[in-house]
Amino acid sequence: MPDFAEPLARLITEFKxxxxxxxxxxxxxxxxVLRHSRERALDLSQALLDVKDKLGLCKVCGNISxxxxxxxxxxxxxxxxxxxxxxxxxxxxxxxxxRQYSGLYHVLHGALSPxxxxxxxxxxxxxxxxxxxxxxxxxxxxxxxxxxEGEATAVYLSKLLKPIGMKVTRIGMGIPxxxxxxxxxxxxxxxxxxxxxxx
Numbered sequence: 001m002p003d004f005a006e007p008l009a010r011l012i013t014e015f016k017x018x019x020x021x022x023x024x025x026x027x028x029x030x031x032x033v034l035r036h037s038r039e040r041a042l043d044l045s046q047a048l049l050d051v052k053d054k055l056g057l058c059k060v061c062g063n064i065s066x067x068x069x070x071x072x073x074x075x076x077x078x079x080x081x082x083x084x085x086x087x088x089x090x091x092x093x094x095x096x097x098x099r100q101y102s103g104l105y106h107v108l109h110g111a112l113s114p115x116x117x118x119x120x121x122x123x124x125x126x127x128x129x130x131x132x133x134x135x136x137x138x139x140x141x142x143x144x145x146x147x148x149e150g151e152a153t154a155v156y157l158s159k160l161l162k163p164i165g166m167k168v169t170r171i172g173m174g175i176p177x178x179x180x181x182x183x184x185x186x187x188x189x190x191x192x193x194x195x196x197x198x199x
Contacts, residue, residue, distance in 0.1 A: 008034065060131070062124045064089045072105050072123040081138040085128065085157065087111050087145060092160035095143065103141070106131065111149035112156055118149075120156065128157075132166060139167040144174045146191065 004012065004041055008030055015026035017141060027148055033061070058070035061083075065071070072092070082103030086092055087110060095101050108123045109160070131137065144150035158168045174192025175184050 030167065057107075060127075061105050062109060062127065063090075063092060063105055077102075080136050081140065083128070083131065083137055083139075084141040084143050086143050087150065087153070091143065108144075108153065111144055111153040113149045113152075123153075125157070125160070129160070132161065132164070137166070139169060141169050143171045146187075 003009075011030040011033065012023075015021050016023065016031045018026075031173055033044065055064055055066055055152070058065040058073055059068050060073040061070060063070040063072065067074075081100050083106050084095060084101060085106045085108060086095070087108050089107050092105055092107070095105075106124070106128050108119055108125065108128075110123055112118060112120065112123070129142075132140070140157065140161055142154040144153045153192045154170055158170075161168050172195040173188075174195055175188060
């Protein structure tokens with residue numbers, strides 16, 4: 001690695017800590033900051049501080065919020081009978097852009113992973129059970145990732161919630177629209193066949 005002045009090297013190091021940012025990208029970002037005005041750098045640093053200082057977690061669902069309750073939980077127009085369970089707050093964005101879901105959310109903040117020491121106690125599952133206890137919720141849609149951890153989490157939630165009379169569904173998975181079947185791996189193809197429906 002070339003030798004940079006200490007402040008620039010430190011900025012490059014900090015950018016490299018971000019997910020998906022390697023040495024070259026970190027250098028490009030650091031030089032971008034260097035080229036722009038002090039005001040732009042202050043805007044960037046203030047935005048970073050605001051994210052840490054002004055955001056927290058919704059006390060109802062665990063989503064990111066700038067108040068005690070997030071925008072989805074506060075929206076009285078949303079269907080209060082359905083909760084979509086996701087692993088992370090950013091998963092909500094992918095669902096919301098479809099404009100097809102109008103229920104509530106619940107964020108687990110991870111997925112079960114015994115190898116990494118993540119059990120049910122480390123996830124936001126207890127609060128989900130508390131939300132269901134009031135009797136208004138009729139269906140839980142499990143929208144965890146289609147990987148080993150996501151599947152384990154979905155099975156765990158199903159075994160936990162079905163005995164108390166809750167309808168538990170799993171999102172359909174399979175071949176993405178616009179792709180070719182020849183590129184689908186065996187698990188994707190299996191999930192697509194398993195999730196088939198009548199047309």
